[in-house]
Amino acid sequence: MTEQTRIASTFSVLKEAGHLAFMPFITAGDPDMAATLSVIRELGDRGVDLIEVGFPYSDPIADGPVIQASYTRALDKGLHVNDIFDGVRSLPTEELPPLVAMASYALLFRRGVEEFVKQAVESGFAGFIIPDLPADEAGDVGKVVQSHGADLIQLISPMTPKDRATEILKAASGFVYCISVAGTTGVRDDLPPELTEQLNWLRTQTDVPLAVGFGIKGPEQVDILRDAADGVIVGSAIVRMMAGLGTSPEGDATALAEIGTFAESMVQATRKK
Amino acid sequence: MSIDTASQKATSQVPDVSGRFGEFGRRFVPETLMHALEELTREYERAQQDPEFLAELDKLLSTFVGRPNPLYFAERLTEHCGGARIYLKREDLNHTGAHKINNTMGQVLLTRRMGKKRVIAETGAGQHGVATAVACARFGLNCVVYMGEEDIRRQKLNVFNMRMMGAEVRGVSSGSKTLRDAINEAMRDWMSTVEHTHYIIGSVVGPHPFPMMVRDFQAIIGREARRQCLEAETRLPDEVIACVGGGSNSAGMFYPFVDDETVALTGVEAGGRGPAPGDHASTLTYGHKGVLHGSYSYVLQDEDGQTQDVHSISAGLDYPGVGPEHSYWKDTGRVNYVSVTDDEALAALQTMAKLEGILPAIESSHAIAHAFKAAKQRSKDEIIVVCLSGRGDKDVYEVARLLGQDLD
């Protein structure tokens, strides 16, 4: 493939400028798709680099209490996969940062991987993170995603031994999702010192950008990662702010502003110093 | 695999190295758990080759669990049904009162081999929780058991029991507050503690190697029953029946018979209130192929792939998934899966108590209810073996409540 994917070219531009990527994660459909779309627009306006959109799933074993609760809220309101595709399709996605679908393999398998990926890409997604699909099982899915010009993001955890990481990196495209701590999603106060060590080693093994997620809470952690990583992902901290959406018009405005302000502080923190 | 090689292969020769039972099984878990699962697989394989490990397990099973337990001829039940001779494999006589301890003994020895000091488990009916708590007490390991709030309510005797053994019982209030949610919570715990914690899964579910390992530890049920039936009747049974929640007592019971082509195998699922979605837990009867809790198997899920709520009066069968080997047995036609309602199970429990003086667990009562039907269809010289997976002491409060009596 000679042509760069949208995600790859986003990282190339950032690297050229010496910036890190800031990638917020949001839950789709919490409290409804209209709110999700306004959050996506707000994040785009504040200059974030990519947006991860979580597809609510009934049994998310990789997620901590905050994201799990937001998935449950969305599903309790009757959210369906098609609502997410329809909502995203209504956005001017070419003008927005690339959107990455974060979805359990249970959802892809049920619809059929080919069908799910096709519909997601047609509606405007540029990549996929499938947290419960380990690299060992991901070969065929990777081919389908690639055939639609999108990226299947591979994950590496602190528990991944080096020889296994080398295998995973062979299939890496877009960026590599480096999980900062063994555990589920959720805000943590510290990043483990071994993380930089692992990132530095991964850097010697691949040219694919390295993005760090799980446990990142705000701008104060960006500096620790500046030299070792190419991007940072924030999930639970933002999803918690989203819980204020859908209460009242004033509540919506406050929550949206809070998310926007936070995103902007992260964008600033990730720009070249 | 070509059809030729598939048909030459005995049905028992599964899973393959990647944990495939036919197309089912495998590993669909976050990367954080992958290395631990590989290590566990290696350690388990080594243990299986280690005569010391096997001898220690044998000794525990005989001196602590009380194996072998009898294969008992249920004379009055047989008379009552008027058909095939009914034998009961008495897993209810094990220490802690169910088959679950066969697995926890094996896994706790593995935990020690791996040098891990902390054990977590999920439990539905509480039988697996108790069996894990007992195993941990016996070996001085730290034990945390996750249990849905709804199950804590209906199985309070077992909750008390676990706490007496020094286990910490953590209530799970997410989702349907039952077994499925307890598994989610245990997996989450394991994600952050995997370096020093072993997760003793209580059934033949989850990612490879759990479905294989739990089946192997439970296969002692079927090995004993097969031998005991040959001793008592000088031939194999015509049919073997067991209830299916996650599928461990049935997998352990069926596995040693799988290559005996003359033996019909029947798995009994919880039919709950009826066939409408949400009213039952009959995964193999009504489910779709899908992914749940790290493995690919039949699942009760909606058209998006979201797991559906299930219902059964039995906390141990109240689960929307099933072990991948059962999916393989279903698709190959080796095992027939049927469904028994709440009311049928409750009636069977009472008949069994009155006619045989044995109070079965509500879970096992599903298998017994079906055995009544099956025995009537068979002649008097045919033999049915039923797995009596556990005793009903844990259920007395719930059964009394369902029968409109108050024990408090």
Ligand SMILES: Cc1ncc(COP(=O)(O)O)c(C=O)c1O
């Ligand atoms: C007595 C008894 N039988 C059966 C079951 C169902 O589990 P499985 O299908 O794994 O044997 C349970 C589960 O708690 C149980 O306690």
